[in-house]
Structures are given as structure tokens and as C-alpha cells.
Amino acid sequence: MNDQTKPTRRSKVTRLQDAAHLARDALQERPELCLGGLFKQGRPVALVRGLLAAGAKDLHVYSSPGAGYDVDLMIATGAVEQVFIPGVTLENRLCPNFRSAVEAGQVTAHALDALTVVGGLMASAHGVPFQPIDALRGSDVLKHNPLIREIDCPFSGRRIHAVGPIRPRVTFLHAQEADRWGNLRHLSTMVYADQLMARASDMVIASVDRIVPDEVILDDPSRVTVPSHYVDAVVEVPYGAHPTASFPHYAMDEDHIDAYADLGDAARTGDRAGLDDYIARHVTRPKSQGDYIEAVGGAEYFARLEAETRKR
């Protein structure tokens, strides 16, 4: 074989818009989308915005057990049909558009708990038909949770719960670094459920703060959190988690999230103009992440979020 016909290893580095279209098309087959990170930490928000701009609809959204801003934004743009996330909150205040849509009956928010979601992802990742759970008692959530069944433990005979595999069609993750093959490195303190989701999903698309040379990965393989085997596409997106945090590179932007929530609260009382304008400026109008960065406040603004991580 000469060099011209010899196959070469394929780089998984993908443009943001291409990744968004890849995800949108896959989700048209099956609408289960799963998001990495937790609350305001390490959320793949640029990928979410890209997906919204590409025109996703009727999504069933999963996440690690706690989500906030990104899911609320997806609901605000009308992209979500069902939410399978135990806790949806901005932590210091409620998610305005989540509340409005659920109260109006436009979105179904299932009553779930963390072990159901984690157990379902575990079953999928491990390739087994269900995951037993023996730590759910007394909560009204158990009367409504659509993902669990009661079973008899074959060993003790005790009534316990089982959750079937949760198999997202697409999972979005955000990590701090990757090589071109898609080996991910989370440099943040916690990795949440990102590794589990990567193993549980049909397709994994990751945004990273930067693509690093192959040598960085090869010199320290135990530092890789998600091997490239599980990753389908990797996108280098500066500030791709904004307004959530990407430690140790930049802190969460609480002011931005609060201002967004104020617009959501105004929409609850009938004034949707501010929210629509927010969506136009941050989701539909930017043609690139560079446009988004300008819309949010430019390089100087982001330098402040970077400095915030060094304060502690």
C-alpha cells in the first residue's frame, strides 16, 4: 500500500455550527438530549445555543440531576417538550420560563430523583437491562416517577426499585481541554456525571476551552476523564460554557444569569419583549462564538470572569 491509499486517523475537531447540525439531525430521529455539568458549572451552553439556532424542537431533556439556565433558555425558545431532570433551579431563584411553561401545561416536567437518573445512565453505560435502586422511600415522587418500577429483590425478597437504561441520542459535554482525537480532560474540581453520560449515549459532542497537542494527553493519560473512544465530535469554543463556569479558566457569570432571569420574570407578567430581544441577541443573531462574545460584553468583560477564578 502506498501513502495515498493508506487510511489515516480522523480528527474529531468540528466547527460549532456543524456540530449543532449533527446534533439536530440525530435528535430528529430520537429527541433525547442529555447535558453535562451541573447547575452553573461546566454546562455545554454554546452547543445548546447552536442547537437552538439550528432549530431543534420537541426535545426530551436529560441532565445530571441539577440544571438551570440552559434548560430554562431552551424552554424559553420553545424547543422542549419534556424535562427529565430532578432539580431545575437557578439555585438563588426559580427558573422563570421553566415555571411558566410547566404551569401553563406547555412542557411536562417529570417528578424524578437523582438516583433514578444516575441509575438509568449506569444501566445504559454498563449495558445491563436495569439498575436496582434500594434507597427510595416515602416521597410522593415515587407515585409519579415514570422511569422506575417496583421489583422483588431476587436475593432478599425485599421490594426495591428498578430503572431501565437511559440512552440519550445525543449528549453535550463541556471540558477544559481535548486533543484532536477527542480525548477530554476536565480540569475542574468535579466531573459530575460527564463520564457516565459519555458511556451511556449514542452520540457525544464536547465543547472545550482549548484543543491541546497530542503530547499533552500522551504525557499524562490518567488525567484523561473521557477517552476519545466515547466522543464523536469535539469543538474548540472560547467561553463555551458561559454564563456557567469552566474552572479553572473562568467563573460563572451570576450577573448575566440574574439579568436573564429578570427578563424571564417580566415575561411571566406579560412583557416578553426583553426576553425575545435577549434570545435574538444571544441565540439567533450571532453567527459565531466571536459574535456571542461581543454581544455579551467583549474580551474585557470575559477577562473579569477569568480573574474571578483566581480570587477564591
Add this chain to the structure above:
Amino acid sequence: MSAAVSPLEQMVVVLARDLADGELGAAGAAALVPMAAIALARELHAPNLTVGGEMFFNPLPGHLYPSMLDDRALGRCEAAETFIELFGHSHHGLDFFFHSGLQHDSYGNINLHHVGGTLDAPGMRGPGAANLSYCHTSTRFYVCPTVHTTRNFVEKVDFITIPGHLSGPEAKRAAGLKKEGPRFVVTPRAVMDFDPATLRMRLKSVHAGNTSEEVQRHTGFDLGIRGDVPQTPAPTEEELTVLRERIDKTGTLRA
């Protein structure tokens, strides 16, 4: 002490005194007061208390943050875990945990799902909650909402997100809740505990500046007040100094 004790500082001190050396526990979702209580206990009488069960061990925050799930709040910590380990902790249980919600009722049940209407057609939809296991796999938990009014202290919650004592000993047994459940309810006004026979909430002590009549007036059910109710023991000089100088350096609990 120069400044007066704030209601949140009083809450922190009450909770800290009940945490023992060598225990394992975590702060829960609304972490400000619990995190300060854990840190105060570790500084004063529980140096071997381990913070764990929420994906990190023994954080050393530079100052208090409202959320614990923030790398700034973690500052440095000794080790990090993932949701897989959290799945295990949730089954094995901790020694203590903390909860609060939209509504709390006379048996210590907590609602975070909806107020009014039904789950499918809620009057007001709450955030829900992630961990429903620590409340009954852990040895005990504490209820510590930072407001105390007739709106969030109601006779019966609209939805039981976090089971407390359900409707008493029999219901608890039937549901398989075998641990202590909620031990104390600590609010900015008072400390409540539960009658061991009926497991109904009752007033234990009132914080300085409050009367038992006031606390009852701000509670949507009968607190079983009989005669004089003691005052909550005030923070000692040492407790307050350590809390303000080493834990709450920015005065968040006094804001």
C-alpha cells in the same frame, strides 16, 4: 461582641453544636447555613468530622458562598468524586444532612414540587429536588429554612418531596423509613423538635428577640406550646469569634 447576633448566625450555632466529631455529612442544596455550621463544628469540637457525600471531601472555602456547587466555594478540597460515588453514598447514608423547601409541615415533611393545583397542573411549580435518599438513609437530618412564616410552615404540604415523619410513627413504619428522620427544625425565629410519641413538631426554644406567641403566629399549625418556652442558648464569645473571623469573613450571615 461588637455587633448583635444575626438570626442566621444563631441558626448556624444551634446546628453546629449538634454535629459530633468523627461524623460524615454534607450540606445539601441550600448550603449557606449548613456549610457554616459544619465549618464551625470542625473548628471548635469536631476536627475529625468529614464533609463528604456530595462529590467532594473536606472543602476549605476562602469564605462563605450561597451555593456549595461552585469551584469558588470549594476553594480547595481534599478529593473529588462523581455521581457514581454519590449513588453509593445515597444507599449507605451519611450521619447527617440538611434540607429546606417551599413548604414544611407539622410532621417535618418538605415540599419542593408544587404549591396549589396538582403535579401535572401546578398552581406554582417549584424546582424539585435531586437527592431524596439522604433524608432516610442518613442517621438524621436537619430542616433549616431561612424564612419562617405561615406561608412556608403549613399543617400539611401539598406534595411530599422529602419525607419527614409522614403522618406519624405508623405511617413512617409502613413506608419503610427506619432512621430518625428530621431531628430539629431551625429557623431565624426558633428551634422546633418532634414529640417522640406522635412525631408532631413542637416548639423547643425561641431565639433572643422573639416570643413564643410570635413564633406561633408565624406558623400555620399548632406548635403545642405549654407554659414557658426556653430561650435558645445564645452563641458563646468563642463561637461568634470563630464564626466571624475564620468562616464568615465577608459577613454573609449578617447581610
